[in-house]
Amino acid sequence: MAFNPLKEKGIPMDQQPVNWATLNVTPYDKNSVHPYTRTRIILMNGIEVEAAIFKHQFARHTDDMELKRQLAMSRRIEQQQQKMINWLPPGDESPLSVTIGYEQVAVDLTAWLARTEPDPYVKEALDFALIEDFDHLYRYANLLQMTEGKEAEEITREYTEIMPGRPTIAEHRHPYDSIRKHYDSKKAQMITKLHVMTIISAEQQTMNYYMNIGPLSPNPMVRALYQEIAMIEEQHVSHYESLADPKASWFEMALLHEYNECYMYYSCMTSETDNRIRDIWQLCLEQEITHLQHAGEMLKKYEKRDPAQIIPEDFPELTIFQSNKDYIRRILANQINLTADGTEFKSVDSLPSDHRYHQYQSLVNGDGFVPSRDVIEENVRQTGNEYRLETEGPHPVEWLRTSEEVTI
Ligand SMILES: [Fe+2]
Numbered sequence: 001m002a003f004n005p006l007k008e009k010g011i012p013m014d015q016q017p018v019n020w021a022t023l024n025v026t027p028y029d030k031n032s033v034h035p036y037t038r039t040r041i042i043l044m045n046g047i048e049v050e051a052a053i054f055k056h057q058f059a060r061h062t063d064d065m066e067l068k069r070q071l072a073m074s075r076r077i078e079q080q081q082q083k084m085i086n087w088l089p090p091g092d093e094s095p096l097s098v099t100i101g102y103e104q105v106a107v108d109l110t111a112w113l114a115r116t117e118p119d120p121y122v123k124e125a126l127d128f129a130l131i132e133d134f135d136h137l138y139r140y141a142n143l144l145q146m147t148e149g150k151e152a153e154e155i156t157r158e159y160t161e162i163m164p165g166r167p168t169i170a171e172h173r174h175p176y177d178s179i180r181k182h183y184d185s186k187k188a189q190m191i192t193k194l195h196v197m198t199i200i201s202a203e204q205q206t207m208n209y210y211m212n213i214g215p216l217s218p219n220p221m222v223r224a225l226y227q228e229i230a231m232i233e234e235q236h237v238s239h240y241e242s243l244a245d246p247k248a249s250w251f252e253m254a255l256l257h258e259y260n261e262c263y264m265y266y267s268c269m270t271s272e273t274d275n276r277i278r279d280i281w282q283l284c285l286e287q288e289i290t291h292l293q294h295a296g297e298m299l300k301k302y303e304k305r306d307p308a309q310i311i312p313e314d315f316p317e318l319t320i321f322q323s324n325k326d327y328i329r330r331i332l333a334n335q336i337n338l339t340a341d342g343t344e345f346k347s348v349d350s351l352p353s354d355h356r357y358h359q360y361q362s363l364v365n366g367d368g369f370v371p372s373r374d375v376i377e378e379n380v381r382q383t384g385n386e387y388r389l390e391t392e393g394p395h396p397v398e399w400l401r402t403s404e405e406v407t408i
């Protein structure tokens, strides 16, 4: 059944604010929550953070009082949605456990987007960062075992393998090499725009999360690893945000944000296994339908453009969390040696020895202290082994099969 939120019935804007009791949701149970319910919560929190911050930026770039008021109204609801969603994780999950959930989002969301992305360059960009976040999951999993004596698979279960990806040490690139070519909003398919908006929101939330929780631990290894990986998330945000067409107008971007929220809540609703949480996705979807229609009215009023010319009759293929093990193994096997050179992805071996990649590498990895490498060594030293979860056989890349190789 086709679903076009421009034509659906939402909740009138003046009825959208909810009371404190509704906002103050009961958290999920960390022992029984489905890993993909956790990842949906993490992702939708990121989508709402982006929605709210985007509207703050929009309001700071206009002196139209009526427009500012309209933005303030729906922004208040985005903030309520963010609170409802981000208060679902219980306080008894440690920040590091939640971090494992963040990287599971990055792995299984990115893999799904890459698998369903029609634009070959955007797919390349997704595959490229996929195996970097995959490596973060492995580094944090070792930190978790070392500091909390806990196995990351208690959080991710059997859905996501945990083993080295493109080693984090090799991910540090010159800032110039984090900028990509952008799609053309007049020519790109809607699914590409939604994918890019979704992955920007997810990576930005991860970046913000590590920026804030990184220094909360007194443990030097924890602090150092968050710092290093947070800098990669900065690269990932730069990488993904540059894919979006910067020439789209504020009003068109506002419409796209609301449409993506409708699309993502609808995706979550159809795949959610927890009935209580599904009701939250449905409530948010009904609120977003009205946001979208209001954004459409603004586009008509200020730009004389018809939103029906932009919003398709039905959602493109939905974005679903599911296991992507074989796909990820294929990307690992074929792309482990890639780095970026300007807007293109190339094998590290093909770069000249004086390339800025090598210069940047020697600056940041210079004095021999590299937390993402040292954490593996340290875990082996403290617990006697390295943590990994390889459910589909040995690592597809031979030199990543033992911790000795990984820590060279
Ligand atoms: Fe929202």
Ligand SMILES: [Fe+2]
Pocket (backbone or CB within 6 Å): 103, 106, 132, 133, 134, 136, 137, 206, 229, 233
């Ligand atoms: Fe990551």
Ligand SMILES: [Fe+2]
Pocket (backbone or CB within 6 Å): 106, 129, 133, 203, 206, 232, 233, 236
């Ligand atoms: Fe990332």
Ligand SMILES: [Fe+2]
Pocket (backbone or CB within 6 Å): 051, 074, 078, 257, 258, 261, 288, 291
């Ligand atoms: Fe919204």
